[in-house]
Amino acid sequence: MNLLRILRQDLGNIIHNPSLIFSNTILPLILIGVMGFVTKGGFGTEPVSSFDYYGVNMMIFSVSMIAITATNAFMEERVKRGNFRIAYAPVSKQEIYLSKILSSYLLSAICYGVLVPVCQYVLRLNMGGSNFIYFVLLLNVFGFCGCCFGTMFCCIFKNEEQANSIMQIPLFLSIILGGVIFQIHRFDSFLNRLSWLSPVKWAADCSYQIIYDNDLHLLYPVMIGLLVLSFFFIGVCHILFKPEDYI
């Protein structure tokens, strides 16, 4: 019961943070517009335009950045002290870190649950047509994994600034290896093999299959892989989260 109360409060805190709302609603659309426009010359209009291609890629990129929303929900200066007052109340430590994961996940689920159909049906970008629901499902699980990742970094570094700056290293490596900003398969085979370590790559390849090949066979293995990673991150949170480290 307390988990729901804390979750509601955490979600309220995120909603009161305009930069987090902006980066999960307007920013993905701006990125699609800018990247689509800049690379227009390299693409035709059929079957995949630059806007279609970056529509998918920037959606994955933005969802992977949800990890930063999670660290903010946990330790952003304006909410940090209030968050840790919760530790004085009769609530378990799991309820504290799980509510941060779930609140940022809910934000991602709501934002991208709306953005994908808007891109598909309003902006006429190819998000999988009738398969868009599978793409949304994949983004949901991917977003959950990102939230667990961000929260884990807060539990490791106990400080938003440090967590964010260090987390950005594996996060951006993962994004670059995932090939959502520029295609990595053009480089050597070693880099190509290395790219399979990146969950962003799993999500991106699975998305292309769903959207362009109407093929769902990667969907479940990728979702299971992301969930296994998520549970690993939650496990680390459970071991490392100690309320006394934040007082």
Next chain:
Amino acid sequence: MTEAIIVKKLNKSYGQKPVIKDLRFSVFQGEIVGLLGANGAGKSTTINILSTILKHDSGSVLIGGFDLMKDKSKIKKVVGIVPQDLAIYEEISAEKNVSFFASLYGLNGAGLKANTSKALQQVGLYEHRTEKPKTFSGGMKRRLNIACAIAHAPKLIIMDEPTVGIDPQSRNHILKSILTMREQGATILYSTHYMEEVEAIADRILILDEGQIIASGTKDELCQRYENQITYHFTLDRQPEEQGIRFSGLSMIKSVTYEEQGLTVTVGISNQGLSHIITAILSAGYQIKSMSSKEASLETVFLDLTGKSLRD
């Protein structure tokens, strides 16, 4: 009287550095106990252990009859914590802050609403309940910090320097509300390094130094030990040098503190030594610009016991 808190042989170290050493004290139900100590004396560590947030290395703590090691959750339900740092959300109203934190203690519905209003009234913020703390003054935020800790009507309230950095008006308001809480049956452990606050509200005082209680009792009991003692403060024409003034032959002198523009001398028996002290100062070539005297106070007691000023 029943004990609300019993601390026995409590020890806590950070790495190799012991912070709390064999700490023992009790707080009885319905009393306000002032925990007085200079910065670094171990007040916050003690409070954090009692708040169940920080694990101690050894010793036992009973709060409301519950063992800190075994019944954390039960203890949390009966204790209200006012942390030293403001622990409130700036972006939601004062009322929502209090209501949210009280709801974590199982309050809901009409009970939650009534307790929220009562807590806000108690700290004088009811009129501002719909306003967001980001618009509040420092003093109002401190009061909200207290309201968030008392809305679930705890039997024991632990306050860690709740008046740090606020104006005298807000401080008086907070001290008055603490007295009201006591009248309503709460037990309060009040940690501070402001002597005058402890003098104003505490029934009993515990002086903490280097992780140990070095004295305890009522203000009068503590001061009684020093009733034959008097402290003189001299303002001089320039900064005195420690070797410059010869007090060595004056046996009645208990302590001398050299300051930027003067010195403070504590003597043992009434004012018999005054003329000798003045002579020593003048002989050293200093001019006395002004002089004042003070009988034994809590400050004298603290200084004498710890050798430290509370403002250090």
